[in-house]
Amino acid sequence: MSSPAGFQAAKPVLAIEGLTVSFDGFKAVNDLNLYVDRNEVHVVIGPNGAGKTTVLDLICGKTKSTTGSIEFDGRELTKMREYDIVRAGVGRKFQNPSIYENLTVFENLEMSYPKGRKVFGALFFKRTAEVVARVEEVAGEIFLSELLDKQADLLSHGQKQWLEIGMLLMQDPALLMLDEPVAGMSVSERVQTAELLNRISKGRSVLVIEHDMEFVKSIAHRVTVLHQGKVLAEGSMEAVQTNPKVIEVYLGH
Template sequence: MNEHAIGGITSNRPVLAIEGLTVSFDGFKAVDNLNLYVDRNEVRVVIGPNGAGKTTVLDLICGKTAATSGSIQFKDIELTKMKEHEIVRAGVGRKFQTPSIYESLTVFENLEMSFPRGRKVFGALTFERTADVVERVERVAAEIFLSELLHQQADLLSHGQKQWLEIGMLLMQEPELLMLDEPVAGMSVSEREKTAELLGRISQGRSVVVIEHDMEFVKSIAHKVTVLHQGKILAEGSMESVQANPKVIEVYLGH
C-alpha cells in the first residue's frame, strides 16, 4: 500500500523522530535524553556552542556512534539497530565537514561512482554506463552548479565546488534525509549564496538537517532552528525567536 493510498496520513508524520536519545562516553553524556522531530521538506539547522553535541547527533543518526539509550525512527524504521551501510541504503545521506571526494577522478566519474548500482564491489566490477546513469549524473551536476565542469578533474575544483560535488554524490543516491555538517565553512560569499539556493531546492521532496555556525547563512536557509547546549535542547523555533531567547544569547550568541 503506498503513502497516498492511506489518505496522506504518513505525510503528516515526521520523517525523523528522535526520542529519549542518550549517549554516554565514560559517564559523560554527550547527548542527554534528546527529543527531535524533523518534517518532510524541512530544512532544520542545529546550532550551539562547541561541545554541545551537534556532530554527535549526526553520528548517532547515521550509525557511526551507537546510542546508549533512546530511539531514532526514520520513516518508521528504527535506526539504532542498524549498521551504517544499512542506514545509507534506507535513504539517509551524510556529508562530513571535510569533503571526501575522489580527487583524481573527474566530476562525472565522482558522481557516477555514487550511483547506487556502483556502490557494491560486485556492482562496481560489472558497472555499465547506461543512459539512466548518464541522465542522473547530468541532472545532479546541473543542480550543484557543475554542468560546465563535468570533465574537469576534481582536484582542480575550488573548495566550494568540492563541497557541492560531495553534496551531489549524496544526491546521486536519492536520500530522503540529507545531513550536512558545516557545508559553507571556507566558502566565498557568492558560494554561500549559491549553497543557500541549492539547499532550498534540494529540500523539495526530502528533509535536510544542517549543522552550521554562520548565522547569516542559517537565517537564509532554516525553516526551524534547534539550539543544543550540553547535549540537550536549549531552544527551538524560528531563527527570530531563537535569536531573541535570553538563554540562547547567554550561552551562545553572546560570545
C-alpha cells in the same frame, strides 16, 4: 486534545526520542528529543561541545547510543549497521569533503550511482544513458555542469563541497545531513549553497549543522539550539535569536 475528524498530523520523517550517549561517564547527548519533518530544512546550532556532530554520528550509526530511539521513516536506526542506514535513505556529508580527487567530476558522480555501490554492481557497472542523464541532472543542480571533465582536485573548496553534496544526491536520499556545509566558502558560494539547499529540500528533508547565522537565516525552516547535549530552544530563526537563554549561552559570545 483529539484531532478533528479526518485530520491526521503528518508524522515526522525523523523522530529522535530520549537519546543519550555517554563517553566515560560524560553525556555528549543527554535525553535528546528532536523531530525533522518531511521536506523541511532543519538547522541545529549551538556552542562547540554542544553535541551537534555527535547527533549526526548517532543517526548514521557511526556512534551507538546508550539509550533512546531514532526512528526514520518508520524504521528504528539504533540497531542498524551504517551501510543499511545509507540504503534506507540517509545520506551524510562530513565537515571535510571526501571526494575522489584523482577522478573527474563526472566520474565522482558516476561512482555514487546506487547500482555502482555493491561489489557485483561495480563489477558489472555499465555507463548507460540512464547513468549519464542522472549525472548531468545532478551536475546542473550543484553548479558543476561546465566542469564535468575537470579533475576533482582542481576544484575550489566550495566546488568540492558541492560535488560531495552531488554525490549524495546521486543516491536520492530521503534525509540529507550536512555538517557545516559553508565552512571556508566565499560569500558568493554561500549564497549559491543556500539556493541549492532551498531547491533540493523540495522532495526531501535536510538536517544541517551550521555556525554561520546569516546562512542559517537564508535556509532554515526550523532551528534547534543544543547546549550540553540537550535542546535549549527550538523554533523559527527569529524566535531563537531573541530567546534570552540562547543569547546568554551562545549568540552573546
